[in-house]
Amino acid sequence: MPTIRLDNLVKRYGNVEVLHGIELEMAENEFTVLVGPSGCGKSTTLRMIAGLEDVSDGEIYVDDRPVSHLEPKERDLAMVFQDYALYPHMNVAQNISFALRLARRPKSEINAKVKEVAEMVGLTDFLGRKPGALSGGQRQRVAMARALAKDSGIFLFDEPLSNLDAKLRGQMRAELALMSQRVQKNMIYVTHDQIEAMTLADRIVVMHGGYIQQQGTPEELFKRPVNKFVAGFMGMPPMNFLDGTLEERAGDIWVAGDGFDLKLSGNIATKAKAHSSREVTLGIRPSDLNYADDADPSQALTLDVQVSEYVGAQSVLLCKCGSAQVMVEVNSETPVALGQTLTFAVNQRGVHLFDRATEIAL
Amino acid sequence: MRTAMANRLTPYMFMAPAAIIMAIALMYPLGYMVWGSFRDWNPSQTIGEAEFVGLKNYIFLWNDPNFHESLGVTLRFAFFVVTIEMVIGVGLALLLDREIRGISLLRTMFILPMMIAPVVVGLMWRYMYHPTVGTFNRFLDSIGLPRVDWLGDHALTSVIIADIWQWTPFIFILSLAALQSLPRSALEAARIDGATAWQQIIHIKLPLMMPVLIVTALLRLIDAFKVLEVILVMTEGGPGLSTEILALRISRTATEFRELGVAAAMSNYLLILLLLLTVGMFAFNRWQEARAARLNALVEEES
Numbered sequence: 001m002p003t004i005r006l007d008n009l010v011k012r013y014g015n016v017e018v019l020h021g022i023e024l025e026m027a028e029n030e031f032t033v034l035v036g037p038s039g040c041g042k043s044t045t046l047r048m049i050a051g052l053e054d055v056s057d058g059e060i061y062v063d064d065r066p067v068s069h070l071e072p073k074e075r076d077l078a079m080v081f082q083d084y085a086l087y088p089h090m091n092v093a094q095n096i097s098f099a100l101r102l103a104r105r106p107k108s109e110i111n112a113k114v115k116e117v118a119e120m121v122g123l124t125d126f127l128g129r130k131p132g133a134l135s136g137g138q139r140q141r142v143a144m145a146r147a148l149a150k151d152s153g154i155f156l157f158d159e160p161l162s163n164l165d166a167k168l169r170g171q172m173r174a175e176l177a178l179m180s181q182r183v184q185k186n187m188i189y190v191t192h193d194q195i196e197a198m199t200l201a202d203r204i205v206v207m208h209g210g211y212i213q214q215q216g217t218p219e220e221l222f223k224r225p226v227n228k229f230v231a232g233f234m235g236m237p238p239m240n241f242l243d244g245t246l247e248e249r250a251g252d253i254w255v256a257g258d259g260f261d262l263k264l265s266g267n268i269a270t271k272a273k274a275h276s277s278r279e280v281t282l283g284i285r286p287s288d289l290n291y292a293d294d295a296d297p298s299q300a301l302t303l304d305v306q307v308s309e310y311v312g313a314q315s316v317l318l319c320k321c322g323s324a325q326v327m328v329e330v331n332s333e334t335p336v337a338l339g340q341t342l343t344f345a346v347n348q349r350g351v352h353l354f355d356r357a358t359e360i361a362l
Numbered sequence: 363m364r365t366a367m368a369n370r371l372t373p374y375m376f377m378a379p380a381a382i383i384m385a386i387a388l389m390y391p392l393g394y395m396v397w398g399s400f401r402d403w404n405p406s407q408t409i410g411e412a413e414f415v416g417l418k419n420y421i422f423l424w425n426d427p428n429f430h431e432s433l434g435v436t437l438r439f440a441f442f443v444v445t446i447e448m449v450i451g452v453g454l455a456l457l458l459d460r461e462i463r464g465i466s467l468l469r470t471m472f473i474l475p476m477m478i479a480p481v482v483v484g485l486m487w488r489y490m491y492h493p494t495v496g497t498f499n500r501f502l503d504s505i506g507l508p509r510v511d512w513l514g515d516h517a518l519t520s521v522i523i524a525d526i527w528q529w530t531p532f533i534f535i536l537s538l539a540a541l542q543s544l545p546r547s548a549l550e551a552a553r554i555d556g557a558t559a560w561q562q563i564i565h566i567k568l569p570l571m572m573p574v575l576i577v578t579a580l581l582r583l584i585d586a587f588k589v590l591e592v593i594l595v596m597t598e599g600g601p602g603l604s605t606e607i608l609a610l611r612i613s614r615t616a617t618e619f620r621e622l623g624v625a626a627a628m629s630n631y632l633l634i635l636l637l638l639l640t641v642g643m644f645a646f647n648r649w650q651e652a653r654a655a656r657l658n659a660l661v662e663e664e665s
């Protein structure tokens with residue numbers, strides 16, 4: 001199962017450059033997720049790997065062999081498309097076996113393979129149906145089965161779950177995670193949904209505006225985002241950002257802004273002291289704020305609770321800190337009344353600081 | 363009670379004027395023709411004066427070798443014209459369905475012949491086929507090949523070529539539209555599955571275009587049975603009966619032989635033929651819809 005390396009990959013449409021030198025290496029049997037907002041170039045990257053788009057500049061290596069001049073079929077890969085891309089005039093079995101039939105494999109082998117993957121995705125009873133007679137989830141499974149039947153080393157997915165309803169998406173996501181453990185392949189998965197990225201990936205690559213912003217394990221991205229974009233993109237509900245200024249008082253370093261004044265400690269304090277600019281953006285995840293009446297005021301935010309969104313065990317409070325909006329995740333049991341002004345302790349390990357001009361993490 | 367009934371009748375009331383005009387404009391001439399076909403009818407008589415002869419005209423035609431000949435010419439003409447036009451039209455569409463510079467200009471040029479009036483097409487080709495001064499024979503002269511008697515020995519072929527020239531674009535644009543509405547991603551999936559360009563055509567493109575192609579072919583077939591002007595101008599049906607298609611024979615029977623009843627009966631034979639084709643086309647459509655509906659029902663049953 002090959003390694004894939006993208007070397008300074010550039011894509012231009014006419015004279016508009018949409019990918020600006022992507023550098024990426026995907027190890028054997030790794031589940032890599034490319035995630036980013038719509039239009040950031042994820043699909044383009046994936047389609048270049050597949051050979052469906054020309055490479056404008058740079059090179060794609062599969063096991064150190066340049067492949068950008070090869071046709072898709074010469075690249076040993078399978079792909080699942082967002083709209084499933086099933087062949088409407090073929091039944092499920094024919095869809096699954098199309099690649100094998102083109103490759104003129106023996107009939108017995110084809111039949112065995114169709115049976116095997118159909119069982120794997122739970123389609124055994126539908127082999128004679130045309131795609132038009134299947135539900136969205138079943139079509140999705142056919143697309144998956146068709147890709148599995150090819151037995152290629154590289155498996156590409158372009159937003160395969162985005163056309164499904166929320167419940168089915170959750171279910172398919174779990175099945176995908178299971179499948180990726182079972183079949184040893186190099187998988188590259190494109191999505192705009194950070195939850196899909198977090199749950200499926202061995203490694204996440206966050207893209208924005210045709211650049212890679214950061215890559216790493218889900219935990220790394222969540223805990224140590226390198227810039228404000230990644231910090232805001234990963235995690236739900238998203239990280240709160242408050243503009244502030246660094247101030248040194250009596251040997252301690254504080255970040256102060258509209259409606260808050262926070263003493264920094266530990267690692268982040270060291271970094272803040274060393275930083276040249278004083279203008280920063282404070283980032284705190286909603287889950288790093290804890291309701292505590294008796295919190296030390298220098299380690300807490302005082303917020304006006306405006307709206308409470310009940311989402312089951314957790315509630316999300318929409319609050320005001322000065323003129324900025326701040327979200328807080330609390331246990332639904334917490335007694336909060338709207339309109340109250342409450343104190344929330346800040347988890348010091350969850351404090352992020354970004355340079356306000358460059359938006360890079362301190 | 364009464365309002366309910368009025369409500370139910372309202373749509374029909376709105377449709378009535380159109381329906382009545384349709385009935386008069388469509389059914390009256392048709393009825394007139396059917397009525398006339400049972401009579402021994404001369405253009406100098408009114409239809410009432412003509413003698414009623416029952417099926418005599420039909421039986422006469424049934425046994426008339428000239429009619430057979432004409433029918434044969436029509437069938438051969440329609441068969442070759444539609445087959446060759448389909449092959450070339452679909453082939454061109456497959457070739458030109460791509461993004462290269464100047465392709466839209468090329469596509470526009472291809473559909474020009476369709477826009478020319480049939481009489482002009484006929485005159486143009488008659489000139490080009492002219493035995494001594496025509497374009498083709500002068501060209502053959504210039505490269506030292508023997509001349510061809512285009513509108514003589516090879517009249518039917520020549521007429522077929524002219525029709526192909528004029529009507530291939532029709533098939534071309536419909537096929538191109540069908541091709542461009544094919545699901546792009548299915549074709550990409552086929553490329554990844556290892557299909558060559560040729561295999562994509564055979565396994566994906568043609569099967570998916572088939573419904574459009576069948577309707578297109580039927581439309582062309584119906585049209586080919588009725589073609590008149592181009593052949594009239596080019597050969598007037600000759601030499602002999604070699605290019606006398608049915609439409610031409612009907613017109614001659616009415617004007618030259620002054621046999622309106624026979625002409626009407628002949629028209630009815632043609633009408634029956636076309637009706638069978640049209641019914642075939644509708645049956646095909648209906649069959650497809652029924653199949654789609656059955657499949658949908660299957661899906662709903664499960665969910």
Ligand SMILES: Nc1ncnc2c1ncn2[C@@H]1O[C@H](COP(=O)(O)OP(=O)(O)O)[C@@H](O)[C@H]1O
Nearest residue numbers: 013016018036037038039040041042043044045
């Ligand atoms: N065929 C094309 N021609 C011009 N621009 C394109 C084309 N395809 C994509 N783009 C542009 O490239 C950028 C990246 O697109 P894409 O890779 O599809 O984004 P996404 O991350 O949503 O998958 C977008 O800004 C899009 O407008």
Ligand SMILES: [Mg+2]
Nearest residue numbers: 042043044159
């Ligand atoms: Mg995309």
